[in-house]
Amino acid sequence: MSDLVIHDAAELVVGKGEGKPLERYENAAIAVAEGKIVAAGPTDEVTREYPAENATEAINATGKTVLPGFVDPHTHALFAGDRSDEFEAKLRGKTYQEILAAGGGILKSVRSVRKASDETLVSNLLGHLDRMLANGTTTVEVKSGYGLDTETELRMLAAIREADEQHPVDVIPTFMGAHAVPQGMDADDYTQAVIDEQLPAVAEQGIAEFNDVFCEEGVFSVEQSRRILEAGMEHGLTPKVHAEELAHIGGTKLAAETGATSADHLLHSTEDDISALVEAGVIPVLLPGTAFGLGAEFADAEMMLDHGAPVAIATDFNPNCHSHSMGFAQSLACVEMRMTPAQALVAATEHAALALDRQHLGRLDVGAPADLVVVDAPNHVHVPYQYGTNLVETVVKNGERVFG
Numbered sequence: 001m002s003d004l005v006i007h008d009a010a011e012l013v014v015g016k017g018e019g020k021p022l023e024r025y026e027n028a029a030i031a032v033a034e035g036k037i038v039a040a041g042p043t044d045e046v047t048r049e050y051p052a053e054n055a056t057e058a059i060n061a062t063g064k065t066v067l068p069g070f071v072d073p074h075t076h077a078l079f080a081g082d083r084s085d086e087f088e089a090k091l092r093g094k095t096y097q098e099i100l101a102a103g104g105g106i107l108k109s110v111r112s113v114r115k116a117s118d119e120t121l122v123s124n125l126l127g128h129l130d131r132m133l134a135n136g137t138t139t140v141e142v143k144s145g146y147g148l149d150t151e152t153e154l155r156m157l158a159a160i161r162e163a164d165e166q167h168p169v170d171v172i173p174t175f176m177g178a179h180a181v182p183q184g185m186d187a188d189d190y191t192q193a194v195i196d197e198q199l200p201a202v203a204e205q206g207i208a209e210f211n212d213v214f215c216e217e218g219v220f221s222v223e224q225s226r227r228i229l230e231a232g233m234e235h236g237l238t239p240k241v242h243a244e245e246l247a248h249i250g251g252t253k254l255a256a257e258t259g260a261t262s263a264d265h266l267l268h269s270t271e272d273d274i275s276a277l278v279e280a281g282v283i284p285v286l287l288p289g290t291a292f293g294l295g296a297e298f299a300d301a302e303m304m305l306d307h308g309a310p311v312a313i314a315t316d317f318n319p320n321c322h323s324h325s326m327g328f329a330q331s332l333a334c335v336e337m338r339m340t341p342a343q344a345l346v347a348a349t350e351h352a353a354l355a356l357d358r359q360h361l362g363r364l365d366v367g368a369p370a371d372l373v374v375v376d377a378p379n380h381v382h383v384p385y386q387y388g389t390n391l392v393e394t395v396v397k398n399g400e401r402v403f404g
């Protein structure tokens with residue numbers, strides 16, 4: 001007896017294959033009981049043990065594909081206000097740094113978030129989670145970092161927790177007090193404020209798992225970033241690093257040295273940096289939507305894959321990169337970073353889960369949580385191939401049909 005059987009799928013991808021790109025089946029089925037996968041494989045084998053007619057719910061997936069739910073390991077999905085004017089300014093040639101230096105960018109979002117009520121923050125995030133779910137995301141990381149003072153950073157993290165409780169998508173909270181230097185402060189004084197005031201308050205409330213810094217030219221130096229990450233570790237928060245997005249200053253090596261769970265962006269990382277990441281077991285998270293929006297060169301995924309790095313991808317959904325879609329991220333990973341559709345899928349599922357320290361997610365093995373998507377296409381290649389089209393028809397989270 002099972003709660004859900006999805007049968008006769010044209011393709012079912014379990015996850016990364018051993019000695020082959022993917023572990024996958026054709027004419028396949030998957031059975032779910034008590035939120036977990038109890039069988040996955042050829043339809044005749046699965047339905048012999050778990051007949052569709054005995055299941056509480058059965059989905060005939062003829063002509064369709066079953067994939068692990070997408071895991072989006074890097075977003076700034078909680079914000080308020082609107083920055084579409086900056087999209088236009090960037091199209092006319094303004095750079096991200098010029099906008100930030102003029103008090104726009106992150107600093108504009110900070111002003112909006114400080115003014116927003118708690119209810120607005122929660123409802124804004126819930127709206128974005130709805131869109132992400134409709135695009136096949138079942139787990140997402142969301143960062144604070146548009147408060148830049150203790151009170152607002154805590155309000156953001158509380159809103160993230162509230163939205164997580166209300167929404168079927170699992171939300172993993174990251175504290176990012178070191179997202180920008182607030183206006184009127186210098187970077188050293190603000191670094192000290194993050195360490196002395198924000199981190200202890202966040203740790204006391206137990207509302208964040210990771211501690212992220214924007215280690216970037218003109219934002220936080222490697223030394224300032226190191227102090228923030230080390231202070232976070234003393235409070236039990238695991239490091240993550242925004243590294244080498246706009247310039248090469250050493251953030252990738254910092255991630256390796258501090259044992260970060262992931263190093264993200266990596267547009268300017270060198271081979272030497274990537275060797276250090278691989279050796280330290282840090283997951284590289286690439287954000288092709290950001291490079292696309294900035295008109296920047298994409299990260300060198302091929303070089304990273306050649307080094308055996310478990311490359312992950314994320315949307316980086318934020319007001320500067322307004323995409324909820326892990327499908328679009330996979331299209332960009334293929335077209336712009338020359339990843340294969342199989343590599344892009346693994347990057348958006350299994351490796352993305354590793355970037356959040358969720359080893360049990362991102363694969364459809366027996367015993368794993370039943371987080372999966374049914375896409376209206378005959379195989380996984382169509383997800384990146386049909387760029388700009390959302391093929392997700394049904395989403396199942398912990399065995400429950402939560403979309404479609």
Ligand code: NIG
Nearest residue numbers: 105106214290316318319320
């Ligand atoms: O990952 N680079 C820093 N943080 C975000 C952008 C946030 C924003 O512009 O609001 C990023 O791209």
Ligand code: FE
Nearest residue numbers: 074076242316
């Ligand atoms: Fe980011």
